[in-house]
Amino acid sequence: xxxxxxxxxxxxxxxxxxxxxxxxxxxxxxxxxxxxxxxxxxxxxxxxxxxxxxxxxxxxxxxxxxxxxxxxxxxxxxxxxxxxxxxxxxxxxxxxxxxxxxxxxxxxxxxxxxxxxxxxxxxxxxxxxxxxxxxxxxxxxxxxxxxxxxxxxxxxxxxxxxxxxxxxxxxxxxxxxxxxxxxxxxxxxxxxxxxxxxxxxxxxxxxxxxxxxxxxxxxxxxxxxxxxxxxxxxxxxxxxxxxxxxxxxxxxxxxxxxxxxxxxxxxxxxxxxxxxxxxxxxxxxxxxxxxxxxxxxxxxxxxxxxxxxxxxxxxxxxxxxxxxxxxxxxxxxxxxxxxxxxxxxxxxxxxxxxxxxxxxxxxxxxxxxxxxxxxxxxxxxxxxxxxxxxxxxxxxxxxxxxxxxxxxxxxxxxxxxxxxxxxxxx
Amino acid sequence: xxxxxxxxxxxxxxxxxxxxxxxxxxxxxxxxxxxxxxxxxxxxxxxxxxxxxxxxxxxxxxxxxxxxxxxxxxxxxxxxxxxxxxxxxxxxxxxxxxxxxxxxxxxxxxxxxxxxxxxxxxxxxxxxxxxxxxxxxxxxxxxxxxxxxxxxxxxxxxxxxxxxxxxxxxxxxxxxxxxxxxxxxxxxxxxxxxxxxxxxxxxxxxxxxxxxxxxxxxxxxxxxxxxxxxxxxxxxxxxxxxxxxxxxxxxxxxxxxxxxxxxxxxxxxxxxxxxx
Numbered sequence: 139x140x141x142x143x144x145x146x147x148x149x150x151x152x153x154x155x156x157x158x159x160x161x162x163x164x165x166x167x168x169x170x171x172x173x174x175x176x177x178x179x180x181x182x183x184x185x186x187x188x189x190x191x192x193x194x195x196x197x198x199x200x201x202x203x204x205x206x207x208x209x210x211x212x213x214x215x216x217x218x219x220x221x222x223x224x225x226x227x228x229x230x231x232x233x234x235x236x237x238x239x240x241x242x243x244x245x246x247x248x249x250x251x252x253x254x255x256x257x258x259x260x261x262x263x264x265x266x267x268x269x270x271x272x273x274x275x276x277x278x279x280x281x282x283x284x285x286x287x288x289x290x291x292x293x294x295x296x297x298x299x300x301x302x303x304x305x306x307x308x309x310x311x312x313x314x315x316x317x318x319x320x321x322x323x324x325x326x327x328x329x330x331x332x333x334x335x336x337x338x339x340x341x342x343x344x345x346x347x348x349x350x351x352x353x354x355x356x357x358x359x360x361x362x363x364x365x366x367x368x369x370x371x372x373x374x375x376x377x378x379x380x381x382x383x384x385x386x387x388x389x390x391x392x393x394x395x396x397x398x399x400x401x402x403x404x405x406x407x408x409x410x411x412x413x414x415x416x417x418x419x420x421x422x423x424x425x426x427x428x429x430x431x432x433x434x435x436x437x438x439x440x441x442x443x444x445x446x447x448x449x450x451x452x453x454x455x456x457x458x459x460x461x462x463x464x465x466x467x468x469x470x471x472x473x474x475x476x477x478x479x480x481x482x483x484x485x486x487x488x489x490x491x492x493x494x495x496x497x498x499x500x501x502x503x504x505x506x507x508x509x510x511x512x513x514x515x516x517x518x519x520x521x522x523x524x525x526x527x528x529x530x531x532x533x534x535x536x537x538x539x540x541x542x543x544x545x546x547x548x549x550x551x552x553x554x555x556x557x558x559x560x561x562x563x564x
Numbered sequence: 565x566x567x568x569x570x571x572x573x574x575x576x577x578x579x580x581x582x583x584x585x586x587x588x589x590x591x592x593x594x595x596x597x598x599x600x601x602x603x604x605x606x607x608x609x610x611x612x613x614x615x616x617x618x619x620x621x622x623x624x625x626x627x628x629x630x631x632x633x634x635x636x637x638x639x640x641x642x643x644x645x646x647x648x649x650x651x652x653x654x655x656x657x658x659x660x661x662x663x664x665x666x667x668x669x670x671x672x673x674x675x676x677x678x679x680x681x682x683x684x685x686x687x688x689x690x691x692x693x694x695x696x697x698x699x700x701x702x703x704x705x706x707x708x709x710x711x712x713x714x715x716x717x718x719x720x721x722x723x724x725x726x727x728x729x730x731x732x733x734x735x736x737x738x739x740x741x742x743x744x745x746x747x748x749x750x751x752x753x754x755x756x757x758x759x760x761x762x763x764x765x766x767x768x769x770x771x772x773x774x775x776x777x778x779x780x781x782x783x784x785x786x787x788x789x790x791x792x793x794x795x796x797x798x799x800x801x802x803x804x805x806x807x808x809x810x811x812x813x814x815x816x817x818x819x820x821x822x823x824x825x826x827x828x829x830x831x832x833x834x835x836x837x838x839x840x
Contacts, residue, residue, distance in 0.1 A: 171782075177799050204782050206790075207797030217690055217779075225782075284799070324607060393801050394605045413801040419601045485800070 167461055169200040170468060173215055174230040176205040178282065178451065181486035182472065189477035193468055201468075208232060215456075219243040223458050227465040231278055231454045237522045238272045245455035247276040250466040257474045261490045263513055266450050269522070278452030279473045280489040281481075285512045286341045286431060286446035287408035287505060291316075293425040294326065294402045302427070306345040306434040306444075309403070310370060316402035317379045325381075329374055330392055330401035333384040333541075336533045337447050340519040341405045342367035345444040346434045350533055350554075353521050355562045359533070359551040366434070368551060371541045385538045397422060405431055405446070408509045409487060430508040441515055443508070448516035450489065525561035532557045590815065597808035604804045619805035623813075626803075630791045630810055637787040637814075639702050640777075641770040644709035648717055648766045649759050651710065656721025656758075657751055661730070674715035682712065686779055693780055700782040708780070709770045717762040724758030725751060760828040764821070771818050788814050 172179075182189050183203075190201055204226070206214055212235055218224040220243075251259065259267070262280055270278035288309070290302060294316055303309040313328035320326060331338040340350050348363010358364060374380045381387070393413060395401035397420035413419060414426035430443030437444075453469045455462055471477060473489075479496055482488035487509075493499055494510040503509070520526055533554050540550035567575075596604045598615040623630060659671060698704040728751065736746050752759070777787040792814060795807045822829065 175797075175799060176794055202783060205794060207794055208799070210778060210793070210797075214778075217687075221691060221694060322608070390802055394607075397602070398605065398607045400607055409800060417602075419801075419803075421602060421606065 166197065166199055166464065169202045170227040170461060170465060171202045171204060171225050172228045172230070173204045173206070173211060173218075173226050175208055175211055175451075178230050179203045179205055181282070181481045181484040184484040187480050187484050189472055189480045190468070193471045197464070197467070199464065216243075219456050219458065221458060223460060224456050225460075226456055227459050227461050228469060229454050229456060230281065230451045233266075233269050233450050233452070233518055234520065234522055234526060236269055236278070236452070237524060239524070241272050241275070241277050243457055244277045245457050245459070245462055245466075247279070247455070247466070248274075250463075251276060254463075254467065254470060256470045258490075258492075261475065261492050262473070263489055263491060265448065265513075265517060266452070266489055269450075269518065270452050270454075278454040279469050280450050280452045281472065281486075283448055283450040283487040283489055283513065284407040284409060285448045285487065285509055285516055286338070286405055287411070287428045287508060287512065288403070288405055288431040289396065289411065289414060289426050289428050290403040291396070291399060291401075291422055291425050292427045293422065294399065302429070303432055305432050305438070306342075309432055310373075313374060313379050313403060314377065317377070324400065325378075326399065327381050327395070327401050328379045329403045330380055330384070330387065330395055331371075331405055332389050332392055333387040333538065334534060335389075336530045336537070337449075337519040338405050339364075339367055339371065339533075339537055341431060341444070341446045342370065344446050344516075345431060345437070347437055347440065347445065351520055351529065351558070351562070353517065355521060355523070357555045357558050357562070359554040359558075360548075365547060365551060368537060368540050368547050371537075372543070372547055375541045376543065380541075385542060396420075396426060399425075408505055408512070409485070411505060412485065428505040428508065430511050443511045443515065445515040445517060446512050447519040448513060449518060450487075523561075523563050529558045529561050593808050593815070594812050597805065597812045599805065601803070601805040604808070619809040622803070623806045623809045626806065627791065627795070627810065629786070630788065630813075633786050633788040633791045634813065636702065636781075636785050637771055637789075638817075640705045640709065640785070640787060641767055643702060643706035644713075644770040645763045645767045647706060647710040648713045649763050652714055652717035652721045652762055653752065653755065653759060654747075655714070655718040656723075656725050656755075657747065659718065659722040660725035661733075674718060678712075678715040682775060686776060690779060699780060700784045702785045704780050705770075705773075705776060705785060705787070708776045709766060709773060713766040713769065717766065720762045720765075721755065721758055724755045724761075728754045757828050760825050764825055764829045767821065768818060771814075 183191075194200055205211075211230070212232065215226070215229050215231070218226050256262075256279060263283075266280035266283065267276065270276060270280070290312075292302070295302060295312070298315050298318075300312050300315055301308075303312045309329075316326065316328035318326055331342075336350060343349060343363040343366070346363035346366045348361050348365075348367060349358040350364065352358050371380070375384055389406065392401065392404055392406060393410065396404055396410075396414050399422045408428055411426060411428040414428075415423045417423040420426075431446045433441045433444045453472065455465045455469070459465060472481075475490060475492060478486075478488050478490045478493050479499065482493050482499055483502060488494065488499070491510065491513075494506050500506050520530065523529075536545070536550040536554045536557075539545040540547045545553075597619050598617070599610075599613050600616050600618060603610050603613050659667060693699050693704055732750050732754075733746050736750050741749065772789060773787070774789045774793065777785075777790055778793075781787065781790070788810075792807070792810055795810060796802060
């Protein structure tokens with residue numbers, strides 16, 4: 139009888155284990171899925187410097203990266219967030235989409251942070267954390283930033299006997315002096331920025347502490363800063379400092395013109411320094427220097443450098459994802475000090491102040507101190523709100539009209555104010 | 565009347581202009597894929613250069629997923645083409661040989677479906693496809709691509725089959741052939757030209773399609789156009805050489821196919837145009 143009972147017991151145990159096995163396996167999935175831009179995967183998983191490798195080995199869980207272009211990524215993410223459940227465990231999320239209404243679709247992170255905290259979270263630049271905090275609840279952990287710097291072709295400056303500008307006024311004069319015709323007949327333009335976006339114009343306005351829309355949702359286009367910036371672009375266009383096709387120039391063209399020496403100076407992401415000085419791609423490799431954007435002389439006592447634009451990506455966990463605790467554990471691993479430094483050495487824009495102080499970082503990045511200086515004073519080019527895309531379209535339309543001389547600068551900026559104000563959150 | 569030399573020269577010049585207009589961008593892409601990266605966008609442009617396979621090597625090393633995506637494109641394109649050709653040949657035969665009000669209504673419905681912009685049905689389909697667990701599978705793309713080409717290709721096949729004399733089928737019936745035998749031994753061999761023409765349309769569409777692939781795939785069934793889009797959207801600067809190499813590889817199979825079957829494509833486009 140006892141033998142029979144034992145056999146039955148063993149059989150029951152075996153059956154129970156068989157039935158329970160899938161449930162146990164489900165506790166830890168085979169893979170976590172991350173939806174991201176390819177650049178995130180590249181900087182996180184570079185060969186020999188993979189910030190996720192130890193975590194994968196320790197947890198026995200793989201990582202599946204789904205990479206998409208920026209617009210496509212958010213379009214896909216928002217569709218996934220609407221489903222009853224999603225297979226996405228972690229998503230990379232651009233600051234421009236961080237509006238309060240989206241928080242209902244994301245996992246609140248305060249409880250996770252309390253139970254299993256991200257190492258020294260205070261070390262992450264506060265402006266980046268604050269942008270993902272709504273009603274005191276944190277919804278994303280910053281991972282990557284792209285801050286604007288001032289890039290100039292040192293060879294051309296030296297050729298013309300010009301010192302690197304230290305104020306905005308000097309920059310304007312340098313741009314004029316650097317506009318000339320090369321011996322082969324090619325024109326060199328003293329200054330060039332993207333003509334189809336608003337962000338780099340906001341950078342210029344910040345040299346006078348100006349703005350497009352302030353963080354408290356005031357349209358500031360008629361303020362001194364933006365008026366000066368747009369007038370400067372208008373003058374540059376009229377004088378030929380910027381090319382005639384400026385209104386069609388995109389970031390990729392700016393890169394090409396800097397790489398071929400057809401443009402002498404620009405304002406764009408600090409990280410572009412790498413491609414401007416890449417000997418495989420650039421004819422001006424080694425000549426392009428990157429520093430913080432100079433501030434206007436009148437603001438020298440307020441800022442060391444212009445509070446240029448800072449845009450950033452955060453890691454979020456969808457509210458409808460299935461492995462939230464495990465996803466959080468991976469997020470905190472990827473946000474640790476060590477991971478931040480490793481990713482920075484792989485080419486990421488680090489979100490921790492301490493990373494810039496590390497000797498490895500200072501050795502690798504000639505402009506590390508300048509980038510840190512920008513991060514300490516910089517802010518997003520536009521606060522997030524539902525009509526942000528429409529508002530930026532209006533700004534670009536009026537900006538182009540002003541720069542091309544179709545409208546007086548003051549009228550165009552007044553028109554932006556009138557048209558954008560109704561779009562702002564009330 | 566003989567053509568004058570001026571008129572002839574004018575025609576040739578117009579043809580040359582059209583050829584340059586259409587072919588030059590493709591030529592630039594292909595040639596640039598063999599240029600060293602820093603010479604691709606050099607100003608003034610460099611027409612003479614030492615060809616290199618560096619961009620192709622970089623493509624293999626940095627974008628291995630591009631080749632998996634090409635494989636996916638091949639599976640989806642082949643599947644959609646076969647499915648469409650089979651379905652539309654059968655449908656075209658019915659429309660060519662059978663007359664009824666219900667069929668006329670269904671033909672009208674097909675035209676209406678063809679007019680619906682794909683995006684209108686795509687987004688509502690997303691949760692349905694998700695629920696059916698068909699997301700990120702080749703099957704969903706094959707079904708969608710075939711669906712959108714059934715109407716056009718059915719009409720192409722109908723036009724071809726209309727030109728096959730009914731008497732041939734009647735003779736086959738007298739010899740004891742059934743419907744399937746008629747289809748297999750009479751219709752299909754004579755409509756083969758139309759089938760090739762019809763397959764070309766769906767093949768080109770499936771190979772290059774972006775929207776459906778973007779919405780319904782994630783990793784497993786990702787097709788090549790999605791990877792090309794990612795290359796263009798690089799935040800740290802587009803690698804033009806790698807992009808042009810990928811574009812050349814993406815272009816090559818379809819270009820070879822279209823050149824090989826171009827006479828059938830023209831036949832397909834003009835099918836039925838001489839009927840009174």
